[in-house]
Amino acid sequence: MSRPSLLLGGLFWIWTGAGLAAAQTDHPALSITLPDSVTPRVQATALLSDPRFPDLLKSGFPLRLHFRLELWRARSTWFDQFVSDASWDAVVRHDPLADDFVLYRSTGEVKRFPSPELLETALERPFSVRLFSQSEGRYYYVCRLEISTLSDSDLDELTRWLKGEVGPAVSGEGSLGDALARGAQRALVRIAGLPRLTLEARSTVVERGR
Numbered sequence: 001m002s003r004p005s006l007l008l009g010g011l012f013w014i015w016t017g018a019g020l021a022a023a024q025t026d027h028p029a030l031s032i033t034l035p036d037s038v039t040p041r042v043q044a045t046a047l048l049s050d051p052r053f054p055d056l057l058k059s060g061f062p063l064r065l066h067f068r069l070e071l072w073r074a075r076s077t078w079f080d081q082f083v084s085d086a087s088w089d090a091v092v093r094h095d096p097l098a099d100d101f102v103l104y105r106s107t108g109e110v111k112r113f114p115s116p117e118l119l120e121t122a123l124e125r126p127f128s129v130r131l132f133s134q135s136e137g138r139y140y141y142v143c144r145l146e147i148s149t150l151s152d153s154d155l156d157e158l159t160r161w162l163k164g165e166v167g168p169a170v171s172g173e174g175s176l177g178d179a180l181a182r183g184a185q186r187a188l189v190r191i192a193g194l195p196r197l198t199l200e201a202r203s204t205v206v207e208r209g210r
Contacts, residue, residue, distance in 0.1 A: 026046060026049060027046055027049060028044070028045070028046050028047050028049055028050070028197055028199055029044070029045045029046060029199065030042070030043070030044050030045075030143060030145050030199035030200065030201040031043050031044075031045075031201050032069075032141050032142075032143050032201045032202065032203040033203070034141075034203055034204065034206055037206045037208070038130075038132050038208075039128045039129070039130055039132070040069065040128065040129055040131065040141045040143075040203060041126050041127065041128045042067065042069060042126065042127060042128075042129065042143050042201075043124065043125075043126035043127075044065075044123060044124065044145055044199065045124050046120070046124075047065075047120060047123050047124070047147065047197070048116055048119065048120045048123070050195060050197070052195045053147070053149075053195065054116045056149055056195070057092065057093065057094040057101065057116075058094050058096075060094070060096075061149045061150060062091055062092060062093035062149075062150045063091070063092045063093075063147060063148070063149060063150070064089065064090075064091050064146075064147070064148050064149075064150055065089065065090040065091070065092070065123070065145065065146075065147050066087065066089050066145070066146045066147075066148075067087060067088050067089070067143065067144070067145050068085060068086075068087045068143065068144045068145075069085060069086050069087070069129055069131060069141060069142075069143045070082065070083075070084075070085040070141065070142045070143070070144075071083040071084050071085065071131050071132065071133065071139060071141055072139065072140055072141070072142060073133070073137050073138065073139055074137075074138040074139065074140060074205050075138075083133055083139070084131060084133075085131075086129050086131050088105070088106050088107070089105070089106040090103060090104065090105045090106070090123075091103075091104045091150075092104075092119065092123075095112075098112070099114075100112050100113060100114045101113045101114075101115075101116065101118075101119045103119065103122055103123075132208075133208070134208075135208075136207075136208055137207070137208060138205050138206070138207050138208075139205065139206055139207075139208060140202060140203050140204065140205045140206070141202070141203040142200065142201070142202050142203075143200065143201045143202075144198065144199070144200050145197075145198070145199045145200075146196070146197070146198050147196060147197040147198075147199075148196040149195060149196065
């Protein structure tokens with residue numbers, strides 16, 4: 001068996017009827033499905049069902065959404081083996097002048113939404129990530145989503161990123177998630193009571209190469 005050949009492509013977004021049905025859930029949830037056993041599809045639903053998040057957005061506190069998707073090889077005789085991972089981010093803020101919500105994705109996409117309901121629909125949009133191994137074996141995916149509230153002291157890093165200024169988050173030395181996480185962690189220590197949400201999901205096991 002050859003060493004795993006990791007193929008990680010760009011994220012590509014997909015619309016499905018299942019996304020509309022999943023939006024009916026009343027509680028935040030994260031799911032992973034494998035439509036073709038190679039490309040995992042990740043979907044988060046009801047992320048703004050906690051009214052504190054929309055309220056904090058309107059009070060000037062942006063939200064950071066950090067996704068981490070991991071590929072694992074299932075092994076019956078020893079611990080499961082970590083193979084590779086992919087991570088991406090989104091930041092949501094409220095624009096008081098336009099009275100709308102702005103969604104920034106680490107892929108460069110920027111969109112505006114006039115209401116929390118439309119923003120939540122956009123956040124529930126399912127997407128796929130090309131992350132897999134060509135080696136034979138049994139594999140599964142684990143995804144973790146962390147939603148945290150950023151304080152005013154974290155906006156400097158966010159503003160620099162939005163302006164495209166060169167820094168660790170854009171020069172290849174780090175990710176937007178890493179840059180914002182450092183400030184977010186400091187802020188959460190200083191400001192007690194700001195909500196944060198962590199969701200996890202695991203896919204079914206698929207067998208490849210046999």
